[in-house]
Amino acid sequence: MIEVKNVTKKYPNVMAVDNISFEVKDGEVVGFLGPNGAGKSTTMNMITGFIEPTKGQIIINGYDISKKPKKAKKQIGYMPEGVPLYTELTVKEFVTYMAELKLVKKGKKEIVEKAINETGLKEVENKLIRNLSRGYKQRVGLAGALVGDPAVIILDEPTVGLDPKQITEIRNLIKELGKKHTVILSSHILSEVSQICERVIIINRGKIVAVDTPENLETKTKEKNTILVTVEDVKGNMSTLQEKVPEIEEVKLVKDNEDYTKQYAITSAQEFDLRKKLFDILPKEEITIFELKKGETTLEDAFLKLVDTNSQEQLEEQQQEELQKTKAKEEKKKQKQEKKEIKIEAKKEKNNKEEKKESKKAEKKDKGGEK
Amino acid sequence: MWAVYKKELKSYFLSPIGYITIGLFLLVFSLFFYLTTVSVGAYDMGNLYFNTARYGLLIMVPIITMRTFAEERKNGTEQLLLTSPRSITGIVLGKFFAAVTLILITLAFSFVYYIILCFFKAPNLASTLVSMLGFLLVAMAAIGLGMFISSLTENQVIAAIITIILLVVPWFLPNIDESFAMVDLMSSYQKFPAGLISVAEVTNLLAFAIMFILFTIIVMQRRKSVK
Numbered sequence: 001m002i003e004v005k006n007v008t009k010k011y012p013n014v015m016a017v018d019n020i021s022f023e024v025k026d027g028e029v030v031g032f033l034g035p036n037g038a039g040k041s042t043t044m045n046m047i048t049g050f051i052e053p054t055k056g057q058i059i060i061n062g063y064d065i066s067k068k069p070k071k072a073k074k075q076i077g078y079m080p081e082g083v084p085l086y087t088e089l090t091v092k093e094f095v096t097y098m099a100e101l102k103l104v105k106k107g108k109k110e111i112v113e114k115a116i117n118e119t120g121l122k123e124v125e126n127k128l129i130r131n132l133s134r135g136y137k138q139r140v141g142l143a144g145a146l147v148g149d150p151a152v153i154i155l156d157e158p159t160v161g162l163d164p165k166q167i168t169e170i171r172n173l174i175k176e177l178g179k180k181h182t183v184i185l186s187s188h189i190l191s192e193v194s195q196i197c198e199r200v201i202i203i204n205r206g207k208i209v210a211v212d213t214p215e216n217l218e219t220k221t222k223e224k225n226t227i228l229v230t231v232e233d234v235k236g237n238m239s240t241l242q243e244k245v246p247e248i249e250e251v252k253l254v255k256d257n258e259d260y261t262k263q264y265a266i267t268s269a270q271e272f273d274l275r276k277k278l279f280d281i282l283p284k285e286e287i288t289i290f291e292l293k294k295g296e297t298t299l300e301d302a303f304l305k306l307v308d309t310n311s312q313e314q315l316e317e318q319q320q321e322e323l324q325k326t327k328a329k330e331e332k333k334k335q336k337q338e339k340k341e342i343k344i345e346a347k348k349e350k351n352n353k354e355e356k357k358e359s360k361k362a363e364k365k366d367k368g369g370e371k
Numbered sequence: 372m373w374a375v376y377k378k379e380l381k382s383y384f385l386s387p388i389g390y391i392t393i394g395l396f397l398l399v400f401s402l403f404f405y406l407t408t409v410s411v412g413a414y415d416m417g418n419l420y421f422n423t424a425r426y427g428l429l430i431m432v433p434i435i436t437m438r439t440f441a442e443e444r445k446n447g448t449e450q451l452l453l454t455s456p457r458s459i460t461g462i463v464l465g466k467f468f469a470a471v472t473l474i475l476i477t478l479a480f481s482f483v484y485y486i487i488l489c490f491f492k493a494p495n496l497a498s499t500l501v502s503m504l505g506f507l508l509v510a511m512a513a514i515g516l517g518m519f520i521s522s523l524t525e526n527q528v529i530a531a532i533i534t535i536i537l538l539v540v541p542w543f544l545p546n547i548d549e550s551f552a553m554v555d556l557m558s559s560y561q562k563f564p565a566g567l568i569s570v571a572e573v574t575n576l577l578a579f580a581i582m583f584i585l586f587t588i589i590v591m592q593r594r595k596s597v598k
Contacts, residue, residue: 048454052596073456080454084447086378088385100374101455144451 001026002047002152002182007056009042009206016042018206019056026151029178031197032186035307039206040186041081044156047184048078061151074103077145077181081156083138087130091121091140094129098144115147119173135166142173146181153177155185159192171196190303204307217303226295227274228254229282230263237285238264244285245277261290375457375465376472379439383473388438392431396477399427404484414492416485417564420502424509425557429538432510435473436517437531439466440587444525459591467518467584474510478503498566505563508576509556513538515583522590 002024009017017039024030032040045051047058049065049072058065063072086094095112104111116125119139124132129140138158145153158174159167174196177183187193193200194214202209202217210217231238242248247268255263268274275292282289383389400423407418443449452462481503488494517534524530544551552558559575562568 045450048450050450050454050595070456070458073454076454078450078454080447080450082447084450086382086448087446088382089378093381097374097378098451098455100377101452101457103456 001061002184003057003059004043004047005057005059007043007046007053007058009039009046009051010054015206017046017053020203020206020208021056022201022208022211024152024182024184026182027178027180028199029174029183029185029197031193031200032184032203033188033190033193033200033303034186034203035188038203040203041156042206043203044078044154044184044186045080048076048154049073050078050080075151077102077147077150077153079141079145079153079155079158082160083141085129085137085140085144088128090126090128091132091143092116092125094140095121095143095147099147102148102150104148111148115143118146118176119143120169135162135169138162138166138170139173142170146177150181152182152184155183157186157188159187159189167192202303202306209306217306225268225273227266227268227278228263228291228293228295229266229278229289230257230261230291231282232261232288232290235286237287238262241266241281241285245274245281247274247277263291265295372457372461372465372468375452375462376469379466379469380472383435383469388434389473389476392435392473393477393480395431395434396423396427397480399423399430400481400484408488414488414494416488416494416499417502417566419484420481420499420506421557421560421564424506424560428506428510428513429535431474431477432513432517432538433531433534435470436514436521436534437527438521439470439518440522440591441525441527441530445527453591453595460588463518463584463587463591467514470514470518471507471511474507474514478506495566501566501568502563504568505560505572508573508580509560512556512576512579512583515580515587519583519587519590522587 004020004022006019006021007017008015008019020039020043032043034040042051046053047060047065049069052066060072061075063075065072086097089097092112095115096108099108099112099115116122119142121136121139121143124136129137132140142155142158145155155174159170162170171192174183174185178196185193185196198213199211200214200217201211238251242251248266249269250265250267252265252267253262254265257263266274266278273294275294278292279289383392400419403419403422403426407413407422408416440449443452453459485494485496485499513534516537517530520534520537521527521530524533538556541551541555544554556576556579559572559579562572
């Protein structure tokens with residue numbers, strides 16, 4: 001079990017991770033989702049003990065990563081972003097080295113063999129890593145992470161830069177791993193996460209935006225009904241459709257096909273299903289329906305929506321904060337100026353008094369002189 | 372420590388670095404072998420090791436140490452090391468001793484010259500061994516320095532150049548003030564050529580090496596929270 005409690009990572013000018021907390025239970029496969037620069041890698045680097053959080057606590061199977069790093073790190077197999085490897089070694093040498101680093105002692109050969117077999121690297125085990133293709137390198141990284149059977153496997157963007165076939169292979173591998181280990185993986189590809197993971201943590205600008213199952217996220221963020229229709233519209237009646245069916249909120253052209261048909265996305269509020277109505281009305285308008293289907297909100301939409309609203313909220317917050325700051329500054333300036341003015345006036349008064357005194361003295365002297 | 376040590380030593384010979392170092396050593400050593408023994412007809416190897424330590428290590432050490440940490444940082448393999456249950460001290464010491472072992476291997480090659488001299492008149496074995504010890508200690512100190520510099524950057528070339536500069540500048544410091552002579556590593560290699568082991572010199576060189584090993588450990592530990 002991994003517990004992340006109120007973890008914050010602050011860089012000189014940036015708040016990379018801002019007070020996040022979550023838990024990952026044993027045997028769970030959790031996806032870490034977020035746009036680039038959201039703080040995914042930073043969080044993973046903190047969980048694995050590569051960097052120290054500014055604040056907060058991370059506990060892995062009961063061991064605090066800052067206080068008992070050796071025991072906590074023993075629980076983890078990590079494949080960092082970009083899959084760094086010692087390219088001058090052969091696959092077998094590399095996996096053996098990783099096993100040694102993880103303090104594997106008994107039955108090292110069998111353990112290395114097992115990791116190599118599990119990741120399907122048997123046929124290239126004596127090749128230099130330098131000469132392997134990207135997909136194989138990724139597998140070597142995975143083998144390095146899972147050698148010695150750590151309880152937790154953490155994979156940072158495991159499928160970046162692979163071709164579609166390799167991606168499905170790696171995904172199947174990760175699914176297999178999920179049966180025996182706790183797996184955390186990060187990605188900015190949503191289909192991947194919805195396929196592999198049981199739970200998704202969406203993170204944006206260093207904050208957790210949502211934690212839920214992929215299905216729940218889809219339904220939660222669904223607000224409107226969208227219907228996709230492909231039609232042949234000779235007379236251009238689609239543009240006036242909205243006036244005739246008041247429930248329609250928007251008619252948007254999606255695609256202009258080469259066979260003179262056009263695809264539109266028609267949206268309405270969630271409680272209306274427009275399909276029947278459209279099926280009735282379109283022929284009357286001399287529009288031929290080629291295809292009519294319900295549009296589905298994907299996790300992609302859910303993600304974009306969550307991230308967008310979150311960004312906007314944060315932006316607004318920031319702007320407000322800045323506004324307040326500038327206001328406060330201006331007030332301070334004003335106060336300062338007022339103080340200055342008061343001081344200047346006071347000085348002027350003093351000067352005046354002194355002048356008066358002096359003039360009086362001078363007068364007295366004059367008088368004395370006259371006397 | 373031993374896992375890192377084994378892998379590092381292997382890496383030296385999987386890349387050209389191990390061979391280049393040995394080649395360079397033999398080149399410089401042969402040159403001084405001619406200059407200090409053959410051409411002047413001397414049978415003493417003290418000066419030979421002294422000059423090789425002074426001029427040979429200047430190039431050998433940066434080549435050995437420049438990649439120790441800089442390469443790992445650049446390739447990201449540093450993450451594999453630092454997220455493993457191994458301690459930072461163990462990792463640093465593993466790398467240090469791998470580099471020292473490479474120097475020991477080159478020193479073993481220098482025995483060939485001892486054997487060559489034996490055909491004419493055998494030099495004193497004990498004093499030759501003392502010279503070797505001195506060479507090793509100076510190399511250890513320089514390796515400590517080079518490793519520390521390498522831990523500060525991710526660019527190997529910069530690491531090498533700064534290490535060379537830091538090894539050369541002390542030669543000229545006594546021109547400014549005599550008291551700076553202490554900074555030069557070779558100032559602690561004055562009695563070895565005569566076959567004498569001076570406690571002061573040995574502790575000086577060892578302290579120098581240990582100091583920079585500690586610095587490296589501190590840098591690596593600090594990086595956790597700074598990065």
